[in-house]
Amino acid sequence: MWGKKCETGLTHKKKIPMEVKKIACIGAGYVGGPTMSVIAQKNPDLQVTVVDLNAERIAAWNNQDVSKLPIYEPGLGAVVEEARGRNLFFSTDVERAIVEADMIFISVNTPTKTYGKGKGQAADLKFIELCARQIAAISTTDKIVVEKSTLPVRTAETLKSILDNTGNGVNFHILSNPEFLAEGTAIADLHAPDRVLIGGENTEAINALVQVYASWVPRERILTTNLWSSELSKLVANAFLAQRVSSINAISELCEVTGANVDEVAHAIGQDSRIGSKFLKASVGFGGSCFQKDILNLVYIARSYHLHKVADYWEQVVLLNDHQKTRFAEKIINTMYNTVNGKQIAFLGWAFKKDTNDTRESAAIYVADHLLDEQANIIVYDPQVTAEQIYKDLDGLGSRPPAQNRALLTVVSDPYQALSGVHAVAVLTEWDEFKTYDWSLIKQNMKRPAFVFDGRKLLHGATLQTLGFTYYAIGE
Ligand SMILES: NC(=O)c1ccc[n+]([C@@H]2O[C@H](COP(=O)([O-])OP(=O)(O)OC[C@H]3O[C@@H](n4cnc5c(N)ncnc54)[C@H](O)[C@@H]3O)[C@@H](O)[C@H]2O)c1
Numbered sequence: 001m002w003g004k005k006c007e008t009g010l011t012h013k014k015k016i017p018m019e020v021k022k023i024a025c026i027g028a029g030y031v032g033g034p035t036m037s038v039i040a041q042k043n044p045d046l047q048v049t050v051v052d053l054n055a056e057r058i059a060a061w062n063n064q065d066v067s068k069l070p071i072y073e074p075g076l077g078a079v080v081e082e083a084r085g086r087n088l089f090f091s092t093d094v095e096r097a098i099v100e101a102d103m104i105f106i107s108v109n110t111p112t113k114t115y116g117k118g119k120g121q122a123a124d125l126k127f128i129e130l131c132a133r134q135i136a137a138i139s140t141t142d143k144i145v146v147e148k149s150t151l152p153v154r155t156a157e158t159l160k161s162i163l164d165n166t167g168n169g170v171n172f173h174i175l176s177n178p179e180f181l182a183e184g185t186a187i188a189d190l191h192a193p194d195r196v197l198i199g200g201e202n203t204e205a206i207n208a209l210v211q212v213y214a215s216w217v218p219r220e221r222i223l224t225t226n227l228w229s230s231e232l233s234k235l236v237a238n239a240f241l242a243q244r245v246s247s248i249n250a251i252s253e254l255c256e257v258t259g260a261n262v263d264e265v266a267h268a269i270g271q272d273s274r275i276g277s278k279f280l281k282a283s284v285g286f287g288g289s290c291f292q293k294d295i296l297n298l299v300y301i302a303r304s305y306h307l308h309k310v311a312d313y314w315e316q317v318v319l320l321n322d323h324q325k326t327r328f329a330e331k332i333i334n335t336m337y338n339t340v341n342g343k344q345i346a347f348l349g350w351a352f353k354k355d356t357n358d359t360r361e362s363a364a365i366y367v368a369d370h371l372l373d374e375q376a377n378i379i380v381y382d383p384q385v386t387a388e389q390i391y392k393d394l395d396g397l398g399s400r401p402p403a404q405n406r407a408l409l410t411v412v413s414d415p416y417q418a419l420s421g422v423h424a425v426a427v428l429t430e431w432d433e434f435k436t437y438d439w440s441l442i443k444q445n446m447k448r449p450a451f452v453f454d455g456r457k458l459l460h461g462a463t464l465q466t467l468g469f470t471y472y473a474i475g476e
């Protein structure tokens with residue numbers, strides 16, 4: 001393979017040493033932080049340094065009080081406490097980490113482009129390119145560069161071109177190692193992954209990364225492929241997962257008009273082992289930083305190869321998801337006698353799913369925006385999301401002046417305060433604690449009729465109806 005064009009089309013010049021002692025990870029976010037913490041925990045002999053330009057984020061990763069880490073993730077604090085200061089370090093010194101590392105993970109954000117060609121669909125790779133240029137400019141020893149971020153298929157080609165054109169004689173090997181953790185269960189997912197995927201073209205480089213994971217992941221769960229299969233598999237995995245959610249959400253609307261119950265339908269079809277029971281929970285719509293972004297990216301890639309039918313097919317997953325969020329907001333308005341003007345609606349939850357403080361693309365943002373357009377008053381309670389973040393999410397939409405968002409929406413830290421005196425309750429996130437509330441007491445303090453709109457099918461509808469609530473759940 002050395003010195004000639006390999007199957008994936010990238011050219012290698014010469015063999016480079018593959019003993020990995022020091023790892024750097026660029027990007028201390030939801031992926032870089034937890035992933036490197038677990039790699040360090042499971043490989044005490046490796047030195048792992050996670051770097052970020054965001055000094056505030058790094059300071060939070062270094063906070064001695066692990067309840068103040070920058071991301072809320074069950075089990076993360078214990079892992080950080082075990083490894084931090086031993087062989088796990090968080091730093092803003094990006095250059096030093098790059099220069100010292102044998103293996104560099106790139107784990108920076110790859111959001112949907114908001115400008116220029118591909119606006120609204122393509123992945124914005126400016127942060128990736130900046131990392132590659134920085135690595136190329138300052139490296140003095142050979143490196144394995146690992147794509148941990150989710151990237152369009154064939155990005156390794158671009159990286160290779162940037163890295164190989166420095167003229168300083170340093171050799172780079174590129175691997176694709178997409179991350180499949182889900183937020184809220186990140187540590188459990190990292191400790192026992194369904195699979196680890198490594199794409200590459202050089203056996204020694206691949207083996208070096210296999211060794212890192214083999215410290216705790218059974219060898220048969222570590223899959224190796226060519227670069228393009230690995231890059232594409234990440235987008236496809238998210239597209240398939242999101243497609244299941246949109247499929248069951250489409251059926252939820254049909255259930256509502258036919259008298260079928262979407263949970264019963266999901267259970268009945270999920271018992272078929274060919275379909276499987278997971279990821280069939282109807283909801284107010286999927287959120288998170290990945291599903292929409294990655295499907296839109298897949299759509300853009302398909303269109304760029306003139307595969308319009310393929311692109312249209314996957315785009316429907318996102319369109320149906322948008323419909324589901326709108327439909328939920330309109331159900332609230334229609335049920336409340338076609339106007340929510342001046343009415344108080346309590347939101348239980350703002351995060352895009354339970355057990356995370358991440359709000360990116362959360363359905364709650366869009367449902368709130370729709371109701372605020374109708375001049376509703378919203379009171380939000382979420383156990384992990386700050387008021388600052390909630391206003392940032394709303395202001396980011398640009399639908400109305402920030403002052404108006406603050407006038408119409410308030411954020412409280414006590415759920416009973418959120419629920420007192422309101423016309424309606426909307427469940428936007430499936431936090432377990434919502435199930436434990438004293439719903440009888442809540443009913444007493446609400447305006448009548450007391451509406452509950454359960455966007456997560458979380459609460460026990462029959463009990464709430466017995467208590468006198470007018471209860472609406474997705475798919476019933
Ligand atoms: N969030 C998830 O659950 C998840 C799961 C799997 C894959 N991914 C993918 O992983 C990637 C990272 O996602 P995330 O959620 O961790 O993003 P994030 O926004 O939480 O973190 C990215 C970090 O990279 C930093 N950064 C950007 N450019 C930098 C540079 N040049 N030098 C140093 N730091 C830089 C940012 O300051 C930020 O802190 C994305 O491609 C995403 O699609 C995310």
Ligand SMILES: O=c1ccn([C@@H]2O[C@H](COP(=O)(O)OP(=O)(O)O[C@H]3O[C@H](CO)[C@@H](O)[C@H](O)[C@H]3O)[C@@H](O)[C@H]2O)c(=O)[nH]1
Pocket residue numbers: 150179180181182183184238241245278279280281282283284285286287288289290291352353
């Ligand atoms: O049956 C379901 C399952 C999920 N959701 C919603 O779908 C969204 C995404 O949930 P989930 O996939 O659990 O969380 P993420 O952290 O977004 O993880 C996804 O996106 C990550 C980033 O790429 C991948 O690594 C993970 O494998 C993939 O599950 C959330 O809003 C969920 O509420 C539903 O509505 N119904």
